[in-house]
Amino acid sequence: MKSSNIITIAAVAAALITPACKGQEPPPESPRETAASADSAASELQRRRDSDTTRFETRVADLERRLTEMQAKLAEKSAAPTAALKAEVQEDVKNVREAVADLKTTTPENWWERHERVMERAVADIEEDVRRLARGQAAPATAREPDTPPSAAPFQSRRDRFVARLRTQVAALKERLKDVRLRDAQKTELQDTQARLDKLQEDVDRLGNASADDWWNISSKRVSEYIDRVEDSIGRLDDNKRRTSS
Secondary structure: OHHHHHHHHHHHHHHHHHHHHHOOOOOOOOHHHHHHHHHHHHHHHHHHHHHHHHHHHHHHHHHHHHHHHHHHHHHOOOOOOOHHHHHHHHHHHHHHHHHHHHHOOOOOOOHHHHHHHHHHHHHHHHHHHHHHHOOOOOOOOOOOOOOOOOOOOHHHHHHHHHHHHHHHHHHHHHHHHOOOOOOHHHHHHHHHHHHHHHHHHHHHHHHOOOOHHHHHHHHHHHHHHHHHHHHHHHHHOOOOOOOOOO
């Protein structure tokens, strides 16, 4: 009888203790709380997007103003940048306005295709300038695209192949410009092209560590740095002083 009482008391105690222990664990989020957290994150992202695009629009308007002022300043001078550099900067100012507008409709679903397209266009534009500036220089042999082991995730595999291909192209373009020597306004154009190549290499290297969740950071940073580069290019339009050495 005593043994039976002891077992009964132990069972009752265990039943009382177990709920108390469970009560120490944080309760799981309810579906309503989970939805509220998702809505809060979406609202914060939208706030960032609105803030970024508004800031970029202001900066692009300033770029357009600076280009107009620079063109008036150059018109008063006898020396001028090359026609190719002037056309390149004017095209960049137009394209950066379109890039900001494009950013407003960028989503997690379409950002990668857009990012690939923009970077491929940048490579093609630079390649055209390199061919013109390096005329007479032998083009390096076309390198085979490096073999990149596919990663587990489809996004990573596509990213790795794209980054490997662009690294090969950028390296070939840099090699072709390595021994080019130009003077005066053409030297300014060469420096602008080299700066664009350096920036492209930075973008490619950074993309190598990107994840799909970085879509807004990568997209907005690309536009912000594009604006930075166009600002520098506008400043170089006036860097056409005659030099005594190459």
